[in-house]
Amino acid sequence: MDMARCSPVCLDLMVGLPMVREPSPARCTPMRTEADIGSPACGGRAASMPNDEAKVLEAKLTQMSEENRRLTEMIAYMYANQMARHSLEGGEAGEPPASTAASPTSPAGKKRGRESMDTSNSGDAYSTKKICAVGAEHVDVESPVSDSTCRRIRIRRVCTPIDPSDTSLCHTQVVKDGYQWRKYGQKVTRDNPSPRAYFRCAFAPSCPVKKKVQRSAEDSSMVEATYEGEHNHPQPTRNSELPSCATPGGPVPCSISINSIGPTITLDLTKNGGGVQVVDTQPDLTKMCREVVTPEFQRALVEQMARELTSDRKFTEALAAAILRKLPDY
DNA sequence: CAGCTTTGACCCTGG
DNA sequence: CCCAGGGTCAAAGCT
Numbered sequence: 001m002d003m004a005r006c007s008p009v010c011l012d013l014m015v016g017l018p019m020v021r022e023p024s025p026a027r028c029t030p031m032r033t034e035a036d037i038g039s040p041a042c043g044g045r046a047a048s049m050p051n052d053e054a055k056v057l058e059a060k061l062t063q064m065s066e067e068n069r070r071l072t073e074m075i076a077y078m079y080a081n082q083m084a085r086h087s088l089e090g091g092e093a094g095e096p097p098a099s100t101a102a103s104p105t106s107p108a109g110k111k112r113g114r115e116s117m118d119t120s121n122s123g124d125a126y127s128t129k130k131i132c133a134v135g136a137e138h139v140d141v142e143s144p145v146s147d148s149t150c151r152r153i154r155i156r157r158v159c160t161p162i163d164p165s166d167t168s169l170c171h172t173q174v175v176k177d178g179y180q181w182r183k184y185g186q187k188v189t190r191d192n193p194s195p196r197a198y199f200r201c202a203f204a205p206s207c208p209v210k211k212k213v214q215r216s217a218e219d220s221s222m223v224e225a226t227y228e229g230e231h232n233h234p235q236p237t238r239n240s241e242l243p244s245c246a247t248p249g250g251p252v253p254c255s256i257s258i259n260s261i262g263p264t265i266t267l268d269l270t271k272n273g274g275g276v277q278v279v280d281t282q283p284d285l286t287k288m289c290r291e292v293v294t295p296e297f298q299r300a301l302v303e304q305m306a307r308e309l310t311s312d313r314k315f316t317e318a319l320a321a322a323i324l325r326k327l328p329d330y
Numbered sequence: 331c332a333g334c335t336t337t338g339a340c341c342c343t344g345g
Numbered sequence: 346c347c348c349a350g351g352g353t354c355a356a357a358g359c360t
Contacts, residue, residue: 182333182334182335183334183335183336184335184352184353184354184355185336185337185352185353185354186335186336186337187350187351187352187353189350189351190349190350190351196351196352198352198353202334212352
């Protein structure tokens with residue numbers, strides 16, 4: 001897996017998920033949510049059914065939607081747990097949930113900061129840097145703090161290709177990760193003639209995440225960025241980068257879930273290879289879904305969805321950008 | 331003028 | 346204790 005070139009792209013289209021907002025009454029295309037499918041107002045199959053039957057189906061669909069949402073959350077949770085476990089075993093891993101962010105560090109003077117780090121271990125991830133396994137691109141580090149609790153910090157290495165002739169040290173522009181960083185130091189290290197730049201997350205003063213950026217000693221066309229800690233705030237610039245599909249709730253998995261009919265199909269662009277994952281929902285629910293929707297309707301729905309997606313310029317641009325990032329560099 | 335970057339100095343840790 | 350090296354601070358300069 002090459003997590004190094006995986007840029008965070010949010011393409012959560014909410015396809016098939018129960019819509020919070022009201023569907024446009026003016027348009028009644030086959031691209032509908034589950035709730036819409038059962039809605040008589042849209043002229044679906046339920047429109048010709050008796051009222052009580054339609055209500056029963058609608059209730060079932062609502063229940064399915066809720067089940068689907070719960071399962072999606074459960075899968076995301078399990079996936080994060082599994083990745084965290086893998087990373088502790090020495091391998092690389094995907095994105096664990098950001099909810100375990102370290103407690104904020106106060107921007108105190110250097111003396112006070114070091115004292116607090118040495119004695120209390122109160123929320124400072126850097127007291128455990130010795131445990132960090134260098135070489136992995138993404139490492140979760142468990143900190144053996146004084147008490148029995150184990151604090152897990154994340155140290156992640158990301159390599160980004162740059163123009164070798166570019167001697168600029170403004171690597172914040174090179175390693176675009178969606179966050180805003182403030183440079184607070186630069187140092188020439190012994191093992192690398194290129195200076196190492198130190199960055200702090202500039203979005204939230206309490207955010208403990210730091211980033212070290214240095215041109216690779218072996219390959220000057222590569223820039224190594226080392227992230228330490230986890231952000232305790234939503235990604236600030238993601239919305240501006242992808243206004244059409246970004247969710248305001250913060251860092252969410254980059255995935256497209258198409259699950260209005262049958263199994264959930266997740267195109268996860270945060271994972272390497274951008275794999276398409278088919279997650280089968282509960283068999284009875286899937287069966288029930290197939291009973292409700294005819295193959296013709298399924299085909300029409302897929303075609304309409306494809307039309308809608310390809311006609312959305314922002315979507316195609318975002319998709320193309322995400323795919324480009326997945327291609328190996330030649 | 332505010333915010334950001336630069337850079338020399340300082341602090342801490344490990345050998 | 347001394348030294349080397351990494352990490353951080355903060356004043357000065359810049360935009």
